[in-house]
Amino acid sequence: MMHDKPGGFEMNQKAVDYAVDSAVMQTYGRAEIGFVRGEGCWLISESGDRYLDCASGIAVNTLGHSHPRLVAALIEQAGKLWHTSNLYRIPGQELVAKLLASLSGLDQVFFCNSGAEATEAAVKIARRAAYEKGESERVTILCAEGAFHGRTLGMLAATDRPLFRTGFGPMPAGFEHVPFGNLNALRDALGPHVAAVMVESVQGEGGARRVPDDYLSGVRAAADEYGALVIADEVQAGIGRTGRLFSYEDSEIKPDIVALAKGLAGGFPIGAVITSKVVGDAMTPGTHGSTFGGNPLAMAAAQVILEVLSEDGFLADVRARAVYLDDALLGLRGQFPAAITECRGRGFLRGVRLDETIDLAAFVKTLRDDHLLCVPAAENTLRLLPPLTISKDEIDLAIAKIAAVLREIPKHDNE
Numbered sequence: 001m002m003h004d005k006p007g008g009f010e011m012n013q014k015a016v017d018y019a020v021d022s023a024v025m026q027t028y029g030r031a032e033i034g035f036v037r038g039e040g041c042w043l044i045s046e047s048g049d050r051y052l053d054c055a056s057g058i059a060v061n062t063l064g065h066s067h068p069r070l071v072a073a074l075i076e077q078a079g080k081l082w083h084t085s086n087l088y089r090i091p092g093q094e095l096v097a098k099l100l101a102s103l104s105g106l107d108q109v110f111f112c113n114s115g116a117e118a119t120e121a122a123v124k125i126a127r128r129a130a131y132e133k134g135e136s137e138r139v140t141i142l143c144a145e146g147a148f149h150g151r152t153l154g155m156l157a158a159t160d161r162p163l164f165r166t167g168f169g170p171m172p173a174g175f176e177h178v179p180f181g182n183l184n185a186l187r188d189a190l191g192p193h194v195a196a197v198m199v200e201s202v203q204g205e206g207g208a209r210r211v212p213d214d215y216l217s218g219v220r221a222a223a224d225e226y227g228a229l230v231i232a233d234e235v236q237a238g239i240g241r242t243g244r245l246f247s248y249e250d251s252e253i254k255p256d257i258v259a260l261a262k263g264l265a266g267g268f269p270i271g272a273v274i275t276s277k278v279v280g281d282a283m284t285p286g287t288h289g290s291t292f293g294g295n296p297l298a299m300a301a302a303q304v305i306l307e308v309l310s311e312d313g314f315l316a317d318v319r320a321r322a323v324y325l326d327d328a329l330l331g332l333r334g335q336f337p338a339a340i341t342e343c344r345g346r347g348f349l350r351g352v353r354l355d356e357t358i359d360l361a362a363f364v365k366t367l368r369d370d371h372l373l374c375v376p377a378a379e380n381t382l383r384l385l386p387p388l389t390i391s392k393d394e395i396d397l398a399i400a401k402i403a404a405v406l407r408e409i410p411k412h413d414n415e
């Protein structure tokens with residue numbers, strides 16, 4: 001990309017935009033649109049257009065945009081103190097850790113800044129817990145086919161996307177993938193070499209694919225039998241997204257280790273790992289760390305999220321609106337049976353699996369052109385991740401926009 005004139009130091013705003021754009025590494029296929037403001041479930045673009053946000057920055061904006069309590073908490077903390085490091089006690093961290101421990105029934109929390117850091121720390125902690133028990137041969141982490149756990153080298157090995165690994169080898173050893181939702185296959189893979197089973201109860205990137213209803217309790221029982229730990233990767237499905245604070249709650253199991261990130265601070269970077277006492281006690285000073293982890297700003301935001309989600313009736317109301325979305329999606333499927341092969345997921349982590357003849361990327365772009373933001377996922381699945389605060393009217397609007405695009409695909413118009 002060449003400029004006729006480099007512009008010297010007199011770049012106008014357009015030239016600056018251009019320069020910024022061209023200097024950003026092209027690791028994402030970005031849409032040609034930038035947002036400058038957000039209000040609830042709406043994003044407002046540079047040109048002033050309003051977009052209904054059913055992406056939530058990929059399951060991050062739990063309470064939508066510019067939630068007054070989040071804004072107030074962050075502004076207040078920003079005026080007091082930004083960062084001190086984990087060389088000192090961080091009062092906000094102790095408070096959020098206590099909230100997470102009591103809400104999960106677990107005991108200890110490690111804070112970091114992203115999902116991959118949380119899942120990676122979960123794996124380190126599981127291996128270290130085995131090592132401290134004198135079982136240093138227990139290193140393997142069993143992951144599921146279709147799993148996504150992040151993009152660090154360790155989590156690339158845990159993630160089941162061979163293409164993502166191209167050119168980045170060698171991969172760290174000690175990760176195996178078992179068929180999705182299959183307890184017999186899991187039991188066959190378990191043994192004295194396995195430190196932990198890492199599971200997403202709904203695979204977000206994998207296409208809003210939800211494990212069978214009795215799978216998690218089966219995982220818990222099998223892991224106990226073979227002396228392995230259970231790691232719940234709740235980075236996408238946790239923090240109310242499925243209608244429960246933690247998505248595994250529906251199956252009434254308790255994992256040993258829970259990884260959180262995306263929605264935990266409603267848009268402020270954060271990651272967290274919650275563990276039982278016996279597992280967490282394996283981590284002693286110097287075994288792991290993060291400069292920014294548990295930063296006061298992130299803690300101020302996370303505290304608001306956990307308080308709001310714990311309020312009486314909040315999650316029950318999310319579940320009620322999720323049922324409303326369920327019904328609307330099933331209605332859509334009834335209307336376009338040739339185009340929609342399956343409705344998937346749970347709560348506000350929903351997938352609409354499209355017939356393979358439909359180009360998902362083009363579908364997402366057409367929706368965006370019609371001011372609805374959604375996210376593509378694996379298996380030709382259109383993913384809906386609205387803020388947990390989305391209203392029924394906004395759900396109706398999203399469904400109407402999707403129907404309008406489906407209607408434009410002639411052979412799928414079954415009305």
Ligand SMILES: *Cc1c(COP(=O)(O)O)cnc(C)c1O
Nearest residue numbers: 114115116148149150204235236
């Ligand atoms: C997004 C995601 C991650 C990685 O999170 P990052 O913050 O992008 O590193 C890990 N696990 C799951 C289930 C995710 O959806």
